[in-house]
Amino acid sequence: MAKGVQADVQAGVQAELHRLRLSIDNMDAALVHLLAERFKITQEVGELKAANGLPPADPEREVQQIARLRALASESHLDPEFAEKFLNFIVAEVVRHHEAIANRAG
Numbered sequence: 001m002a003k004g005v006q007a008d009v010q011a012g013v014q015a016e017l018h019r020l021r022l023s024i025d026n027m028d029a030a031l032v033h034l035l036a037e038r039f040k041i042t043q044e045v046g047e048l049k050a051a052n053g054l055p056p057a058d059p060e061r062e063v064q065q066i067a068r069l070r071a072l073a074s075e076s077h078l079d080p081e082f083a084e085k086f087l088n089f090i091v092a093e094v095v096r097h098h099e100a101i102a103n104r105a106g
Ligand SMILES: C=C(O[C@@H]1C=C(C(=O)O)C=C[C@H]1O)C(=O)O
Pocket: 042, 045, 056, 057, 058, 059, 061, 062, 065, 090, 091, 094, 095, 098
């Protein structure tokens, strides 16, 4: 009997884990879609910059974005350090793309 109860608890835990993971999978998909859209736009920014002789990176803009995202993160109970690292990670990749576009154009 006790074994049956334990099996039910295990099955309940597995069902709950599955439910939570379905939601994680949906959010991961949304993140990938959002990033893909963001990179489409930053590609256009890179082409615009290269065509007009503007530098690939804009450190002033990055400072503003970090301040804004840190504030948004705090309001949302997300670690602002993590938000900053995440943005920096993405921006570094964008700047690398912009440099490649500029080198191709120049
Ligand atoms: C996209 C731009 O280029 C770079 C990438 C940024 C980004 O990914 O948000 C921000 C600033 C720039 O260093 C831009 O200047 O807006």
